[in-house]
Amino acid sequence: MTALSRRRFLRDAGLGAGALTVPWLPAWAQRVSGGIATPPPTVAGDTIALRVAHQMMMIDGKPSHAIGLNGTVPGPLIRLREGQTVRIAVTNDLDEETSIHWHGLLLPFQMDGVPGISFPGIPARSTFTYEFPLIQAGTYWYHSHSGLQEQMGHYGPIVVDPKGVDPVASDREHVVVLSDHSPLHPHMIFKKLKQQGGYFNYQKQTLAGLLAGRDQPVADRAMWGGMRMDPTDVSDVTGSTYTYLVNGHGPADNWTALFQPGERVRLRIVNASAMTNFNVRIPGLKLTIVQADGMNVRPVTVDEFQIAVAETYDVIVEPATADAYTIVAEAWDRSGMARATLAPRVGMVAAVPALRTRPLATMKDMGMGSMAGMDHGSMAGMDRAAPAADACPPEHAKMGHCTPAAGTQAGHDMAGMSHSMRDFANAPTLPKTPTVQTISPMPMDRTGEPPQGLADTGHKVLVYRDLIALDRNPDLRAPSRQMRIHLTGNMERYMWAFDGVKLNEVKAPIPFRLGERVRVTLVNDTMMAHPIHLHGHFFELVTGHGDHSPRKHTINVAPGGTATFDLTADAAGDWAFHCHMLYHMHAGMMQVVSVRPDPAAGAPA
Amino acid sequence: MIRALLATAAIAVASPVFAQSMNHRHMPGMAMPAAPKAEKTKPKRAVAKPVRRATATARKPAPKATHAGHTMPDMANGCAPEHAAMGHCTPAAPAMSADHAMPSMPDMAAPPTDPCPPEHAAMGHCKPAATTPVGTDQPAGNAPPPAAPTDLAAARFYDPAVMAASNAGMRREHGGMRFSQVVFNIAEAQVKNGRDGYRWDGEGWFGGDIHRLVVKSEGEGSFGRRLDDAEVQALYSRAIGPYFDAQGGVRQDLGHGAKRTYATIGVEGLAPYWFEVEGALFLSDKGDLLGRVEAWYDQRITQRLIAQPRLEVNLAAQNMPGSRIGSGLSDAELGLRLRYEIKREFAPYVGVSWERRYGDTARYARARGDDTGGFALALGVRAWF
Numbered sequence: 001m002t003a004l005s006r007r008r009f010l011r012d013a014g015l016g017a018g019a020l021t022v023p024w025l026p027a028w029a030q031r032v033s034g035g036i037a038t039p040p041p042t043v044a045g046d047t048i049a050l051r052v053a054h055q056m057m058m059i060d061g062k063p064s065h066a067i068g069l070n071g072t073v074p075g076p077l078i079r080l081r082e083g084q085t086v087r088i089a090v091t092n093d094l095d096e097e098t099s100i101h102w103h104g105l106l107l108p109f110q111m112d113g114v115p116g117i118s119f120p121g122i123p124a125r126s127t128f129t130y131e132f133p134l135i136q137a138g139t140y141w142y143h144s145h146s147g148l149q150e151q152m153g154h155y156g157p158i159v160v161d162p163k164g165v166d167p168v169a170s171d172r173e174h175v176v177v178l179s180d181h182s183p184l185h186p187h188m189i190f191k192k193l194k195q196q197g198g199y200f201n202y203q204k205q206t207l208a209g210l211l212a213g214r215d216q217p218v219a220d221r222a223m224w225g226g227m228r229m230d231p232t233d234v235s236d237v238t239g240s241t242y243t244y245l246v247n248g249h250g251p252a253d254n255w256t257a258l259f260q261p262g263e264r265v266r267l268r269i270v271n272a273s274a275m276t277n278f279n280v281r282i283p284g285l286k287l288t289i290v291q292a293d294g295m296n297v298r299p300v301t302v303d304e305f306q307i308a309v310a311e312t313y314d315v316i317v318e319p320a321t322a323d324a325y326t327i328v329a330e331a332w333d334r335s336g337m338a339r340a341t342l343a344p345r346v347g348m349v350a351a352v353p354a355l356r357t358r359p360l361a362t363m364k365d366m367g368m369g370s371m372a373g374m375d376h377g378s379m380a381g382m383d384r385a386a387p388a389a390d391a392c393p394p395e396h397a398k399m400g401h402c403t404p405a406a407g408t409q410a411g412h413d414m415a416g417m418s419h420s421m422r423d424f425a426n427a428p429t430l431p432k433t434p435t436v437q438t439i440s441p442m443p444m445d446r447t448g449e450p451p452q453g454l455a456d457t458g459h460k461v462l463v464y465r466d467l468i469a470l471d472r473n474p475d476l477r478a479p480s481r482q483m484r485i486h487l488t489g490n491m492e493r494y495m496w497a498f499d500g501v502k503l504n505e506v507k508a509p510i511p512f513r514l515g516e517r518v519r520v521t522l523v524n525d526t527m528m529a530h531p532i533h534l535h536g537h538f539f540e541l542v543t544g545h546g547d548h549s550p551r552k553h554t555i556n557v558a559p560g561g562t563a564t565f566d567l568t569a570d571a572a573g574d575w576a577f578h579c580h581m582l583y584h585m586h587a588g589m590m591q592v593v594s595v596r597p598d599p600a601a602g603a604p605a
Numbered sequence: 606m607i608r609a610l611l612a613t614a615a616i617a618v619a620s621p622v623f624a625q626s627m628n629h630r631h632m633p634g635m636a637m638p639a640a641p642k643a644e645k646t647k648p649k650r651a652v653a654k655p656v657r658r659a660t661a662t663a664r665k666p667a668p669k670a671t672h673a674g675h676t677m678p679d680m681a682n683g684c685a686p687e688h689a690a691m692g693h694c695t696p697a698a699p700a701m702s703a704d705h706a707m708p709s710m711p712d713m714a715a716p717p718t719d720p721c722p723p724e725h726a727a728m729g730h731c732k733p734a735a736t737t738p739v740g741t742d743q744p745a746g747n748a749p750p751p752a753a754p755t756d757l758a759a760a761r762f763y764d765p766a767v768m769a770a771s772n773a774g775m776r777r778e779h780g781g782m783r784f785s786q787v788v789f790n791i792a793e794a795q796v797k798n799g800r801d802g803y804r805w806d807g808e809g810w811f812g813g814d815i816h817r818l819v820v821k822s823e824g825e826g827s828f829g830r831r832l833d834d835a836e837v838q839a840l841y842s843r844a845i846g847p848y849f850d851a852q853g854g855v856r857q858d859l860g861h862g863a864k865r866t867y868a869t870i871g872v873e874g875l876a877p878y879w880f881e882v883e884g885a886l887f888l889s890d891k892g893d894l895l896g897r898v899e900a901w902y903d904q905r906i907t908q909r910l911i912a913q914p915r916l917e918v919n920l921a922a923q924n925m926p927g928s929r930i931g932s933g934l935s936d937a938e939l940g941l942r943l944r945y946e947i948k949r950e951f952a953p954y955v956g957v958s959w960e961r962r963y964g965d966t967a968r969y970a971r972a973r974g975d976d977t978g979g980f981a982l983a984l985g986v987r988a989w990f
Contacts, residue, residue: 110762116775118759120767147778192949195786195989199949206905225878228848422847434815437847478743481750490847492875495780495814502780502814508753519745540741547740566741574758588780594754 042079043070046086050075050100052122052144052154053093059243060250064183066153067094067144073248074177074272075142075156082137082163089129090122097121097146100130101535101576102158103310104140104294104553107132109573112535114145117574117592121146137162138294139268139312141177148186148274151582153248155179155272160294167470168290170266170316174257178280178307178329178338180242180273189237190583193494198230200238203335203358205231215360227421229438229527231361233491234452236528236583237275239336244276244329251339251352259344261322266290267315271307274582277529277556278329279306279454280313282342283353285325288316289462293552295538296470305462306332306451308531308556310580317342324348332453332529334358359453365527366421367440367560427486427525430500435588437490439525446561447543452529464563465543467550473540475568476547479519485510487557487579487589489526495587496526496579502588509594510577512569516598521564524557530584531556532563534593535575539565554580569595785811786989790901791942793985795825795958799976802827804958804983810842817842819852824860835859838869849874856887863927865889879903894922895930911952913987915940924965929973931965936978944987956983 043050050069057066057073069075080086092098099121101113111132115121122128137160144154157175182189192199205215216224216231224231249255259265271278281287281304288301291314299316307313307329319325324343331337334355341349421438430436447464454461489496496502512518519542522532533554540549542564549566557563578590738744760768789807806823819842824835840854849872856867871885880902887895901915917938921930942956961978962970970977 110759114775116768116771116773120759120763120771190782191784194784196949202908204905204908206907208907222878228875228877228879434844434847473740476740479745481748482745483750492848493814493844497780504776504779504781506776508755511751511753513751516748542741544742545740546738546742549741566745572758586779586782590779594758596751596754596758598751600751 042077044079046084048078048086048088049091050088051091051093052098052100055153057153057248059181059245059248060252064181066181067149068153069156072156073153074179075154077156077175078142078158080134080158080160082134082160085131085133087129087131089127091127092122092124094149095124097123098144098149098154099146100142101145102130102132102140102142103533104138104312105132105158105160106135106536106538106571109536109571109575112573112575113142114535114576117576118535134160136160136294137166138291138296139175139270139314140294141270141272141310141312143272145576148190148582148586150272151180151182151186151189151274153179153181157268157270157272159268167296168266168314168316169264171263172259173266173268175247176257176267176269176327176340177245177247178269178271178273178276178278179245179248180237180276180331181245182237182241182243184241186274186582189241190586193236193583197236197491197494198233200236200240201230201232202238202240203232203333227366228492229361229366229421230491231365232358233527234359234361235276235331235333235335236494236581238333239331242276242331242336244273244278244331244336244338246327246329246338246340249340251337254349255340256346256348257327257340257342258346259319259342261320261344263318265317265319265342267317267327268312269307269315270312271309273309275309277306277308277332277451277531278338279304279332279451280315280327280329281305282317282325282327283350284323285317285319285342289467290314290316292467292550293538293554295551297550298468298470298548300462300466300468301460302462302466303459304454304457306454306556308451308529308554308580309582310531310533310554311552311556319344324350326350326352328353330355332359332451334453361452361527361559364444364446364561365452365559366438367443367525369440369442369444369560427523429484430486430488430525433500434493435490435495435497435502436488436500436525437492438527439486439488440523440560443523443525443560443562445564446558447541447563449558449561451556452558464541464550464555465545467541467543468545469540469548469550472547473549473551475517475570477517477568479517479566481516482519482521484521484523487522487524487526487530487532489528489584489589491527494583496581496584496589497587498577498589498591503590504588506591509574509592512567512593512595513598514572514595515568515570517566517568519564519566521562522555522557523562524560527559528581528584529556529559530589531580532578533580534567534577536571536573536595537567537569537575539567541565569593571595572597781813783811783813785809788989790987791823791940791983791985792988793942793954793956793983795981795983797976797981798979800827800830802833802981804985812842815844817850819850819854826860832860834862840869840871842873845872846874848876852885858928862929863925865891865893865928867895876900889925891925893925895925896920896922909946911944911946913940913942913944913954913956915942921966926969929966929969931963931967931969933965934963935966936960936962940983942983942985942987950989952987954983954985954987956985957981958983 052067052069055066055068055071056063066073090100097115099113099115109118111130112118140158140160142156142158143150157177159175198204205221209215210218243250246255269280286301286303287305288299289297289305290299291297293312305313319342322344324341327340327342329338334357337355339352420441423439423441424430424432426441427439430439450461450463486499488500524530531554538551538553540551541555543549555563555565572595575593575595576590577593578585757768757772787809789805791804791806793804795802795804802825804825808819808821810817810819812818819840821838822836824832826833836856836858838854838856840852842850842852845851851872853870856869858865867887867889869885869887871883873883876882880900883899885897897919899917901913904912906912919935921932921935923932938958938960940956940958942954944952944954946952958981967977
């Protein structure tokens, strides 16, 4: 069966091959793609074979070492259909253990592909066969969960077509896999981060910048310096070492997606980066978001959106004329961009916009909520003529700007700047260890705000609160309990953890009863964004959309902010739960979630 | 406020609901001039375009579609956060509980009094016959968490021993790794009035995030002569806070003075305003007590051009003629080094160093025919790996 699948793959690759064929890329990711609607250059069917191996890849004309699947980076598109059961034989041709995690797919936990949690991994020079039914549709992806292999190219897209008619109609579709690639070995990247947290940041504030009137004024620099906080610390690993890729191609390669004017083109965008959130836009075209993390949403039209690491967004664009458009995926720290072209013909290009000014973190990003000079983000013009006497009026509390002084929690003297950045009264459950560098004094729900750096774009940017599920949520029960999980870290020591305890020090999993519904609030006590991913489940974001809450597998928690979701723990087993910033996870920002029948209730599995 | 709202609502009602393009995110002119504006504003693109060849599922939300942009599709939602934020309503306590950042709100269970007050209904923000909150709008209960299991679920499917080993390895790998670094902050030739010399000051560490072995060394000498002063320290280092490490161990003096051995205790870390600081006490095998404080600061001029002012002060509790150290403030050094980071790890520099020996230390130096201080031009490389 392996041979069969291999033959099929080769055939598919052959069909997609033209004059510009590059053998180490799957046909759908060739530099000039006719779109995957034409011959399906994918692996598909009930039995699929994948081979993980070292290889070279060409990026902007330069060879680079990579780990790929079936000889390509990204790996082949796995195209499946809802309702089928698939067997995927993964052969490990590396000299080390590997694994494949099917990111976003709901499956038996022992097929989830996380070594040490769901299975023992795939030893070197061996084959492991995954087998699971497809009980959902949408755009997903897969990647290694072993070591830091994902950074080296061990990832690829998955599309599961729905059983019935797709509610999202399109004339043509393209898969767009965004990623970051470095010539440095990922273990070296991690070592550099441990040795010097700001190693890759070449956009720091400087004296020259100060004299030129750029960035923060002196007083702000002094205040931030006093707190040992660097407002330019947006991305840990930057364009100083990364080349940002679209379907394995660098900006100069200019991967091109074709269309006919007047077509509805569906872009299935996957962020397979190790460390990079992207700001995606196509100057000249509106983007209609129709799916997030594989789940259909009510169409919402935007000019730009940020796709955090591990998220997927399906976007409809309708180019009416025979012009070329640039697909811009700008690294969110503006240290580089991934670039592709949407054009009616091969070889057409559009203007590539310059990188915009990099964002500086704000007081809000330190979890100082409304303290930051009442900086209400995009709510400019809000009439504040009548400042409430109440330090925390309900309207504010509702927005998460403050926590009403219930009981003794009156540590929120909004008047002064006395908010300690490390006051354990604000998070009594956290250990007083070096792992916890800062604690957000007044974290607020930031799901209604544009993502970091996108507050002043002058156009419509997607916010999480714009997302509304197309279908009614499957579980409408109220959560029976609630919990808060703190996202903690130390940027100087490059330590990251949940609740101040790195995974290597964690003694027990985060337990859930099978079938229970729980409200989880993630509190970001750091100045970095953290895309948090829970395996094996979708959760509903608590963003005011009732029974049509958007369902996601990954939620990017803004710096110093909170995000809340309701989770129905309906998949028995042990599941990984982690920050999808690869080096944050590797540094310890990961735990195990256990879902078991409640022995107290005596319910069988 | 309420009165204003009512008035606004009344006007608002006159214009078609779909025309009330109140973009709740940007909230232009929040002070309620909504109605007059509303008449001019074009309907938002609301639910984009209806999906071509759409199925029934896709069309279902159509009637509510005009509000989709308002992020409140389900009018049942009494006082949505966006509204409350705009001051359109004050959420009744139970409704508020739909929020998250309020873990300590009691009495979540009480039913809402009136989730859709008339002024709201008038604005089309909700239907009067609103039902109770649904889905994620409902408050969460306070059930206790279950006990954490102690077994591995995967052990039911794979060899338990293999699974246990894999689990241990996975845990170790996520946060338990060890690293190392060797940094020479100073490695330079010194051009002085008189004799040219050389100098180094570096340290290396090996270990995890908390526990480390640290080796430090510093020394100086003159070209063509034997080593002047030199020392090596071997320390256990433990992180005692987010920024500081406590260190303890031994120091061995080399060079041509008395080759003393000391017990050492100190701290090293990052002080507010990005000052790197080090302080240590040394107790010799003869009972002599020394102290040392170092501090430096990296001032970025550009991304790669960095000026490093640096201060080092040595103190002694007693005269130690054998080591040519006098009591009190024995010596001080001020330096300013300008480096260019060709790579982070490799930065050639040029700088000036001003040294001064004080008190009896100066007297010992003069007695030996050494100078008691002065300026030196420093040419060196700051390097680490």
